[in-house]
Amino acid sequence: MTDTALQSLLGKLTDALGGRAALEGAAVERTIATGWRRHPGWGTDPAKPELVAEFSATLDLDVVGPRYRWAHRAKTYLVPTDLDYVEVGAGGRGHVSGVDFMFDPRPVDLDIPSWRVAARLRHFDLTSPLRLVRRMLAPGADVTAGPGDVLTLREFGRPPVRVTLDAATGLPRHADLTEEHSPLGDAAVRITFDDFHDVSGVRVPFQVDITVDGQHVHSETRTEASISASASEELFAVSGEIVEPTLEQAAYALNSTEWVMNYVYSGVRFYFDLQTAPVTPEPVDLAPGVKLVIGPSHNTMVVELPDRLLAVESPLYDDYSRAALAQVKRAFPGKPLRELVCTHFHYDHVGGVREFAADGDLTVHVGTPAVEFFERALSAPHHVDPDRLASGPVRTSVRGVAESLSFETAGGGTVTAYRIVSDHADDMMIVHVSSGGLVFNSDLWNPTPGLPESGDQRGRLATQLYDAIQALGLDVTTVVGGHRGSDGKTSAHAAPIEYLKRAAGY
Ligand SMILES: [Zn+2]
Structure with missing residues (x-):
């Protein structure tokens, strides 16, 4: 014109x-x-x-x-x-x-x-x-x-x-x-x-x-x-x-x-705040072969498998997850990251999925209802602010978990993702690691530094998590959080199962 x-x-x-x-x-x-x-x-x-x-x-x-x-x-x-x-x-x-x-x-x-x-x-x-x-x-x-x-x-x-x-x-x-x-x-x-x-x-x-x-x-x-x-x-x-x-x-x-x-x-x-790095220089130990990358608001669990690594959660956005991914790779040197479990599709927990996928040959395991969403995220155009995956498409696959999915760990135990029923998201999963008796969850209950008040929870989410652990018959001693819980002074990324039971009102 x-x-x-x-x-x-x-x-x-x-x-x-x-x-x-x-x-x-x-x-x-x-x-x-x-x-x-x-x-x-x-x-x-x-x-x-x-x-x-x-x-x-x-x-x-x-x-x-x-x-x-x-x-x-x-x-x-x-x-x-x-x-x-x-x-x-x-x-x-x-x-x-x-x-x-x-x-x-x-x-x-x-x-x-x-x-x-x-x-x-x-x-x-x-x-x-x-x-x-x-x-x-x-x-x-x-x-x-x-x-x-x-x-x-x-x-x-x-x-x-x-x-x-x-x-x-x-x-x-x-x-x-x-x-x-x-x-x-x-x-x-x-x-x-x-x-x-x-x-x-x-x-x-x-x-x-x-x-x-x-x-x-x-x-x-x-x-x-x-x-x-x-x-x-x-x-x-x-x-x-x-x-x-x-x-x-x-x-x-x-x-x-x-x-x-x-x-x-x-x-x-x-x-x-747009934090762009984890808050500790290296991941913390949870159990032999299991570590946690502690983010400013969101965490990533890493589990050592016999020949590769499995990560749970790729949170926030690519500028943060690049730094978290570097810690994941350093957690168990010599083993490539090949499996990623996403507990649910909420943007703040999956914003780094493309960064985690950018190295190639990653399988992303998600609750069946979210398969289409993740396929879209991994293939969608990123012209406004191109990320690493936009510059070089690589092989990635998305697999839906209908009930559960299990892997053998390097220590001879198992790591298993379970779909559970939750008010929070239809595709919700928790992840159980047999050695150490750990269960990882996001958004259902954040581990607290001390024993919580009975029934101190968001809605019914802690009760739903505790009920699911019982119904599945999981051997759990420690609950690990995608978020840390706080009492206003200190914070915790893991807590005894008794704390969850109390928060659940039992
Ligand atoms: Zn959520």
Whole structure:
């Protein structure tokens, strides 16, 4: 399309939103909204996004500069918690005060890293037509028009955004982009704007919805909006040190924004932390021939077989799992990793599956209901943020476990994956290692440093784990966690079976 066509389409959008003078006169956009978020990578089945939070929020957003103030209250559902916090971001600095973490609902008052601020700002860019149009009108902006009533904004280091205008009104109907959503790769993100109202001469959408690969993950209804002609410095005041990101952390914030937001709205902080290495330099011993790689939030168990290694769990994302995989390989030198057991499909437990598969000849064992999901993850395009597997496809296979699957270990015992019935996920498996009497589980019960209170569990998950161990007749002395449990002071990656029994309420 010609320059004239671009000017005409950009003019149509500008006029529809209130005209250039009104847009340039708007300094701060305040919106008050209620809504919900669903997480596509949690829940019982990959086809059903899980409701993770219902929220109400007040946002003060600098229409041009990198500044926001976000007051957030939410009910979370994975762990029922009332979040209530205020987060302020300005440039590379940020601060949060209040309850922002569902696993530990004690109020915090702390600086947040620059990549958390960057991910938030990118989310606000995508959900505020005022911010989008101001970026398009900025001197030197790379904007192209067409085909049809579409304007594409290209910015360095972030996926291009295609804004489709309503042919009749010129208002933005939706914004489309492709992000990287681990482990599935390229994900089609669509933000839909509706119910525009005139607010101080500019038009603001009162309904904003987001879909990812066609799944409805976010709905936000704005009940009030106002525009200020000047920014109060006090509103965005934030002191403290700037925590600089690594390249990976910076890229995650901008390439995977809505993926990060799934976790943020859920009330978990670990994806904002974006840790990229295990917390101990080498894996810890669990029993002869069995070790555990301790991650910042998620662990990987390694079992030595006669001629190869078996790993349980490939958590988080490729930048973390690369470091975890190095520890897996070093755990028992000379033996290649050939078997991977995934306890369930939840994204945070399988985000490294492609990195684990990239060396080739890996068989991934999963509960039968999740076979299709894992095949998709291992073959899906990753153009936005290519990983090691994208650069060189290798032989990998996915096998479904209907009931159980057993391997002989190097010490002459067995390691067996069992499907169990759980409210947490339909494909759930636990892994039993006969020597040492170990059982590994993820998300059903996190081992605690001390004896828990009777019945202290999430829903019925600990009871379901304990009942399954009994029903299968497993000889278990120690329960190992995909997550560590904590009493607020210390944490544990393994605990006696009696602790689980107590948490289960027996
Ligand atoms: Zn889970």
